[in-house]
Amino acid sequence: MYIVNSKEMKNIDELTISKGLQESILMEQAAFSVKEIVEDLNPKKILVMAGTGNNGGDGLAVARLLKNDGYDVQVYIIGNEENASYGFVNQKDICKEYQVDFIDEIKDLNNFDVLVDGIIGVGLAGEIKGELLDIIDHVNSCNCKVVSIDIPTGISSDTGKIMKKAIKADITVTFGYLKIGHLLYPGRSYSGEIKLSQMSFYKGYEKNLKRFLLTEEKIRDILPKRPKDSHKYNFGSIAVIAGSKEYSGAPILSALGAQLSGAGMVYLITPSYTPILEHEPSVIYTDFNKNYFEKNDLIKIKGKIEKSDVILIGPGIGQNSNDFIKEILEKYSHKKIVIDADAIGVIKKVKTNKNMLITPHAGEFQKLLKKEIESIEDIENYSLEKNINVLYKSTTSLITDGDNSYFNVFGNDALSKGGTGDLVSGVIASYIAQGCTVIDSTLIATYLVYKTGYDLGIENTNFTVTPLQIAKNLNRELIKLRGD
Ligand SMILES: NC(=O)C1=CN([C@@H]2O[C@H](COP(=O)(O)OP(=O)(O)OC[C@H]3O[C@@H](n4cnc5c(N)ncnc54)[C@H](O)[C@@H]3O)[C@@H](O)[C@H]2O)[C@@H](O)CC1
Numbered sequence: 035m036y037i038v039n040s041k042e043m044k045n046i047d048e049l050t051i052s053k054g055l056q057e058s059i060l061m062e063q064a065a066f067s068v069k070e071i072v073e074d075l076n077p078k079k080i081l082v083m084a085g086t087g088n089n090g091g092d093g094l095a096v097a098r099l100l101k102n103d104g105y106d107v108q109v110y111i112i113g114n115e116e117n118a119s120y121g122f123v124n125q126k127d128i129c130k131e132y133q134v135d136f137i138d139e140i141k142d143l144n145n146f147d148v149l150v151d152g153i154i155g156v157g158l159a160g161e162i163k164g165e166l167l168d169i170i171d172h173v174n175s176c177n178c179k180v181v182s183i184d185i186p187t188g189i190s191s192d193t194g195k196i197m198k199k200a201i202k203a204d205i206t207v208t209f210g211y212l213k214i215g216h217l218l219y220p221g222r223s224y225s226g227e228i229k230l231s232q233m234s235f236y237k238g239y240e241k242n243l244k245r246f247l248l249t250e251e252k253i254r255d256i257l258p259k260r261p262k263d264s265h266k267y268n269f270g271s272i273a274v275i276a277g278s279k280e281y282s283g284a285p286i287l288s289a290l291g292a293q294l295s296g297a298g299m300v301y302l303i304t305p306s307y308t309p310i311l312e313h314e315p316s317v318i319y320t321d322f323n324k325n326y327f328e329k330n331d332l333i334k335i336k337g338k339i340e341k342s343d344v345i346l347i348g349p350g351i352g353q354n355s356n357d358f359i360k361e362i363l364e365k366y367s368h369k370k371i372v373i374d375a376d377a378i379g380v381i382k383k384v385k386t387n388k389n390m391l392i393t394p395h396a397g398e399f400q401k402l403l404k405k406e407i408e409s410i411e412d413i414e415n416y417s418l419e420k421n422i423n424v425l426y427k428s429t430t431s432l433i434t435d436g437d438n439s440y441f442n443v444f445g446n447d448a449l450s451k452g453g454t455g456d457l458v459s460g461v462i463a464s465y466i467a468q469g470c471t472v473i474d475s476t477l478i479a480t481y482l483v484y485k486t487g488y489d490l491g492i493e494n495t496n497f498t499v500t501p502l503q504i505a506k507n508l509n510r511e512l513i514k515l516r517g518d
């Protein structure tokens with residue numbers, strides 16, 4: 035499913051209109067779908083708040099459709115009508131013909147049971163100012179159900195950020211395509227339930243789109259088949275190079291993630307003792323009885339690394355092994371490498387390539403970027419400049435190779451526990467070993483871990499789910515995906 039930004043949406047609108055489909059037809063389609071959703075709320079008294087752009091035009095059309103069906107509806111216009119869009123003016127003229135009731139003052143919003151937010155949509159420019167600030171406060175403090183048209187007023191459709199103030203919607207009805215702002219927090223929570231309505235937009239533009247929502251359907255398409263006539267080396271070998279005296283649990287979660295999701299051989303190499311074999315005896319285990327890896331340890335593990343199709347480096351490795359990590363990244367840059375946790379910072383010092391994936395959370399990415407992340411483009415541009423694949427881990431995770439990006443929205447707070455990331459990187463390495471591309475492996479792994487965490491949270495509570503429990507239950511999603 036495609037995701038667009040405001041510029042792409044504008045281009046799609048314009049291209050559709052250039053094909054001969056009039057703007058008023060699109061507006062009627064948009065308004066009709068909003069009207070049906072408002073009707074489902076069984077409202078007695080409705081207020082449509084209309085801005086003076088096309089989002090307001092949609093709002094006016096909704097008011098007219100509701101009025102025509104006998105609903106008690108009033109319209110309040112916000113903004114300067116001198117600069118109104120043609121769509122707004124046209125809809126206002128039609129509203130007058132249909133005797134829609136306009137009010138020029140709102141006293142108590144609690145007199146209405148449904149508010150329709152047709153104030154500003156994807157045309158939001160800059161921060162909210164002036165009288166609208168108070169109106170938004172008023173809307174957010176009332177008890178009515180709020181239905182936002184296209185995107186809640188005040189949420190940037192490009193970043194999901196609140197542009198000073200924003201309306202908190204119960205339902206957002208959006209048209210044709212999801213916008214980035216619906217998927218990234220805080221926009222994601224301000225949007226409430228999102229309803230996507232079909233429109234007659236010209237689909238020819240879709241070839242230019244490069245952002246997608248990760249769906250179960252996509253995972254079904256890319257999940258590898260396991261041939262019956264096979265042996266362990268058909269499913270790849272992984273060298274998990276992880277851990278330190280301080281963090282001996284992280285390697286366990288990574289190795290379990292790799293072993294319990296289908297890899298053929300998992301070598302776990304840690305500096306200090308890690309009781310992995312108590313969890314899973316099939317892992318091939320080595321440690322060096324020391325606190326952290328040093329550069330000269332490389333010679334001892336060379337054989338295992340060279341036998342492996344994939345290297346996973348970083349979980350629990352600490353800050354003292356940077357020279358060792360750098361050496362591995364340089365020497366084995368021809369192999370697929372998943373670079374996680376403390377190993378991520380080391381990529382600043384090496385030449386990177388598309389065999390590599392980094393898996394930073396927001397804090398780790400900020401350190402790489404040396405500034406706050408302003409938008410999805412910051413992550414995509416970094417991926418392009420560094421020529422590296424990125425899994426940006428957050429409440430909405432982004433998976434990108436710089437050219438195409440996927441949003442994963444399956445996770446929730448059941449995952450907000452130390453160790454979830456270690457598990458994710460292990461599962462990613464597993465699917466790379468099984469022959470999937472780095473990006474597909476990241477899609478599959480994040481889907482499996484997040485969805486399993488989500489489902490376990492429903493059964494047990496999000497308080498109690500642990501990464502180990504998720505690791506042991508990865509089979510559940512796989513059973514569903516296989517269709518057994
Ligand atoms: N043109 C089309 O084909 C379609 C457009 N649609 C609607 O049109 C909307 C986009 O319309 P527009 O491009 O006219 O833009 P909007 O109506 O979303 O926003 C522009 C209006 O908001 C005001 N505004 C912008 N930033 C502001 C700020 N910071 N503070 C206060 N006021 C601000 C502007 O003065 C202008 O009146 C979509 O979100 C959607 O609702 C739908 O009807 C679907 C079809």
Ligand SMILES: Nc1ncnc2c1ncn2[C@@H]1O[C@H](COP(=O)(O)OP(=O)(O)O)[C@@H](O)[C@H]1O
Nearest residue numbers: 427428429445446447449450452453454455456
């Ligand atoms: N509230 C949340 N909603 C969705 N995903 C979450 C949430 N909290 C954590 N996650 C996911 O859980 C994982 C945590 O990874 P990370 O912070 O690296 O953990 P660790 O380093 O302790 O193993 C990431 O994939 C992140 O996207």
Ligand SMILES: [K+]
Nearest residue numbers: 154183185187
């Ligand atoms: K809106």
